[in-house]
Amino acid sequence: MRINRIEAYYVDIPYLEPFRIALGTSRMSRNIVLKIYTDEDYRGLGEACPSRRITFDTLESSIEALEKLSSKILGKDPFRIEVFQEIYGSVRGNTSIKAAIDMAIYDLIGKYCGKPVYKIFGGYRDEIETDVTIGIKSPHEMAESAKKWVKKGFRKIKIKVGINPAEDIERIRMVREAIGDNVELRIDANQGWSVEDAIKVLNKVEKYDIKFCEQPVLYTDIDGLKKVKENSPIPIMADESVHNSRDALKVIEKDAVDLINIKLMKSGGINEAMRIAHMCEAAGVPNMIGCMGESKIGITAAVHTALAFKNIIYYDLDSDLLHREDVVLEGGASIDNGVRRIPTDIAGYGIHRLRIKMLHPIKIWRL
Template structure:
């Protein structure tokens, strides 16, 4: 019946640096879908120009094209809504994810079920890592100790700027946290295949669980070469946005694990398809995030809790943000685990109205 679009700017607790660049705030778009049966649903887009080729402006633009066309559609006809969005605009996956999330929020509220129960209800909690951005090796070791003291059991260490320094980062973090804590690393496409293999040979002894996107997203041949020469499992992230990409990566034998993000896939519906394709190939999935607030993260927690093949999670963006958009409800964190809300829909009951502000667009 009505779609409202909001723009929010959420500050990080500290500058967050990865191989692709540094962020001090997350510029997100919030969508509210109002139905004629009195239920409203909420969703979030966290665009990344370097990963999904989107900016806050392009998200608002895409929603302006899609919004009027979606008015009058039945929220229960998810496949039709997805098809309609794909007909109207190409790509723009985070914009589509915001609508998709809001639709699932509506369906959950109307059926009085949490979204995770609607999607498969496999587990009640999701073990997540916490991410350490790129800093000097000693600063990263300090951050690692701080997070372990807070109860985190898995660290995701960002690398991919300078191979020899990256080895030092991993060594310092491992020495700082001891042998019980799991460490995964993410190069965000920062290495050449040759550099990746050299780094892997040097870090094997530090007991690394996974290596994420060591090489350029489009270089599946390079990714496959790294995988063949690695004793540590290789995870594809930026190489897989869509179900079609997942199939390509599987055919190229380029990954041991696939990282699904709602912002890359276009939402929960297509994320389910990627997880199914990967499961058929006996490849487990991780669910990751961009710069979402607790709204987008909660949607991803429901997805991860629902689907058996989503065996790893990196759902920490909201924990790295100083500004908290969700005031009541949403996924909580306890002992390194994310707990999906038991309430109906996504389970978010109140927002920080000051951060949310007034809608920038309304369609009805």
């Protein structure tokens, strides 16, 4: 079996409302949808969600990278995963488009084998419970949003902070009071605090029973992360500080965090995500799997990843719930009261139909 065609499309996916984090505000995700075909008539789906702030790539840089990668991918056997890892290394950065290729290849493999992707890896669990994320707004607005999601059945709430320490404490207090004591609360500062402010805030909000805090300080400040961890009563999770297994090794060796967040867009796909998860498991560092602005395509690939690997025990796979419309029309990961599942009788990711009207052609590459 050989790859003989690659199709790329861009999709514009508006958010239900402006989504603000410490790094900026998003109103829309402009993503790339990939369709990769083989000479045996199998098709794999993948998605890239470029982010200038997180993965340091753009739609334009991703397309440029795909131009370079496509000629090396065409003609290859999709089962030769390590060959693809070498190919990805020929282009610097642009991990989101590499993730899209990697996703599509695993979808192909699952379809060829007649199995869900997560079962190819062993299938450790059958379902996951995701949180839902609330962007930065006034404390009152965030509390009201949290209550609405809890009424919809979600039992895990994540809130964005990192703009102003005093206001962040108020946000955390009001959200906790709004959702009560039986709902899990997580916070994410997206690098917004100084080391000193992070330590002060985390000690002041200990009484609100925070499950963990993501990326309190600048992603390059591993020593700062370690200092926060050593002085915080709340577990610290690395997000932007860890893109790949090399980054994971650095923070593990420094004992800088309690947890590490894996994202397919950061890692460049499932294969590298697996390496991070296995490395962290060996080191006794649990993982979360998160997302950026992916549609249900990327979310479904991430759910398969979450189901496959034992060490991924926390889940932040909610971006499709924050969008006004999704490119997936039928199939993919289901959601029910925060619980995401994949049907056991599907092949690949189980995505059956896309909203064609949302797909804007970029280019087709042929063997």
